Amino acid sequence: MQLSSRIKGLEESQTLALNRLAKAMIAEGQSVVNLTAGELDFATPDEAKDAAVKAIRDGLTTYTPTAGYDGLRWAVASKLARENKLVYSSDEVMTTAGAKQGLYELMAVLFDPGDEVLVPTPAWVSYEEQMRVLGIKPVFAPTDKKFHIDVKAMAAAIGPKTRGILLNSPNNPTGAMESAESLRKLAALAVKKKLWVISDEIYERISFGTPHISIASLGDDIKRQTIVVGGASKSLAMTGWRLGYMAGPAHVIKAVTAFQSHASGNPSSISQAAAAAGLEKCAPFVKSMLKELAARRAFLLKAFGGVKALRAHPPEGAFYLFVDVSRVDKDSVAFAQDLLKNAGVAVVPGKYFRHDGWVRLSFATSMANLKSAVKRIADYCK
Ligand SMILES: Cc1ncc(COP(=O)(O)O)c(C=O)c1O
Incomplete structure (x- = not known):
């Protein structure tokens, strides 16, 4: 039986697929720092959670x-x-x-x-x-x-x-x-x-x-x-x-x-x-989240400044760092796969965003994870 022509060639979002692969490696007991996530590592603010509980109780x-x-x-x-x-x-x-x-x-x-x-x-x-x-x-x-x-x-x-x-x-x-x-x-x-x-x-x-x-x-x-x-x-x-x-x-x-x-x-x-x-x-939540993200961004920019083979682009917003890896490998998919296998760091290839030679790192993860990731990446690039 045929699927529609509309759907031919459509794959699951490739960023989600890589995230899943990293999670599977972690489940197998391998040490992986996952920097593919497109979501914050903060809990939903209490004000929002409380309103949800109230909505359920009030019959909304x-x-x-x-x-x-x-x-x-x-x-x-x-x-x-x-x-x-x-x-x-x-x-x-x-x-x-x-x-x-x-x-x-x-x-x-x-x-x-x-x-x-x-x-x-x-x-x-x-x-x-x-x-x-x-x-x-x-x-x-x-x-x-x-x-x-x-x-x-x-x-x-x-x-x-x-x-x-x-x-x-x-x-x-x-x-x-x-x-x-x-x-x-x-x-x-x-x-x-x-x-x-x-x-x-x-x-x-x-x-x-x-x-x-x-x-x-x-x-x-x-x-x-x-x-x-x-x-x-x-x-x-x-x-x-x-x-x-x-x-x-x-x-x-x-x-x-x-x-x-x-x-x-x-x-x-x-x-x-x-x-x-x-x-x-939730304005106070947003403020404290921004403070934490700004500290992580500053850490990453400084740390990548010391990795000669790579060049990190300073983001003005969002929580991603886009990094030029072309001096190590022009093929960002090959770079990301090899980095995951050999250094245990998951990143998203720039090719998926139509910009090969670069990878995307998410800094929506703890400072401890970021420190470990940068060390692994720096060692890998050596
Ligand atoms: C640029 C961009 N637009 C839209 C979305 C979708 O966000 P939502 O969770 O609201 O569907 C994302 C999520 O990753 C995104 O990165």
Whole structure:
């Protein structure tokens, strides 16, 4: 029996696969430091957990409106106004089972098969696969030496079928964050060429001094054709709760809600209650998490400064360190496999992000793990 042609060639997310391999080696008793994780090693804040327990006890266990219950949509809208200079009414906001689901639904709602969407690279692995399943063609636009978008290169890549841009700042895997100046140029291009902008801002609260700017905050013209995507996973240590959100023009939110009503319905009612409390009450959690992440980042940059064969790129945001390993091995998959087998450190090959010769290390793990990993990597490179 045949599977659909749509699904041919689609593999499980390669970052998840490597994570699983590292976990299997650990289960066999091997010593592995796993730096592949895309999630924080902090517990979900108590305020969110307590709200979830209360929701269960109070019977918030039935379907909610597909877009999420009003209290949560209001909490998202007020967070966006307070922290991101983005003013949306609650019918311009909806919630999803993670930002990943939101991104997929948006692509289905905004683009037709055969349409092209510009994706600056390096880029998170799922954009490409989501597009391919929907018959959308990703057009990759390399970023500059510091991994910032190159608006001229993006303009040059626009053709008659280009319908959108996928922007990700702070970026996974590089941690690059876009400046107001380049976002303004990109916004002007998007408006001139009538392109949708999907702005994946899932890491927006995790920045090391560089201010996060949402492209949608740069004027009414660009806001009208931008959908901002975010969620609780990364900034509130709530990956398993699956709670994402998006904000954009009411007619887009209405269409995505209709799609979601048939595809999956509302995100978990319990997770909605937890996320609302998280968005409203967890600023101290975010602050202390950022302090810890900044210390780990500083440690890694200093430690890699002493490893001659490698070059680490200082991330402006998110919790990943992108490292040039091309002097050891130009093939990042071979490097990652060999490092895992011989040094017991799991990293993600840059090839998966369309940037070979580099690997991604997650510093969402303890300082003790990072110290051990750096020592193993330095010894391996010798
Ligand atoms: C760039 C990027 N966007 C979106 C997501 C999805 O996050 P969520 O857990 O909200 O689905 C991730 C998760 O790794 C990510 O790295």
